[in-house]
Amino acid sequence: MAKPMTKAQLVSAIAERMDTDKKTATSALDTITAIITDEVSGGGAVTLPNVGKIYCRERPERMVRNPATGEQIKKDADKVVKMTIAKALKESVNG
Structure with a gap:
């Protein structure tokens, strides 16, 4: 199994695809992460197409x-973050 992409590698890939600098790509990634975190921690859900x-x-x-x-041992009720993978991504991985 390949190593997971690091944040620096992801930022570089975003900057390259958007044809912009790494500072802008980092800001975009951090903003998306913050929005997802706020929405999910508030009980909502986020769909990434x-x-x-x-x-x-x-x-x-x-x-x-x-x-x-x-x-x-009795474990108290808690919350967990889950992710359902889209059919399009599954199909692209499996051929």
């Missing part, structure tokens, strides 16, 4: 097991 949907899901209170001791 041809990529997928990022959303927050609540998990109920449940019993979990400590793998070291085998002890059952």
Whole structure:
């Protein structure tokens, strides 16, 4: 498996595709990240066309097991961020 793209590599790719400088590309990436973070943390969802949907899901209170001791522990309800991958992206990866 290839190494994940770093932020610096992503900024360079954005700057190249947009035919702009890295400062503008960094600002664009940071703005998009902030918008997604604000929307999802507020309980909403963001759809990135041809990529997928990022959303927050609540998990109920449940019993979990400590793998070291085998002890059952009650875990409080919490929220997790999920992403559903778009069909277009799946198809582009699979051929």
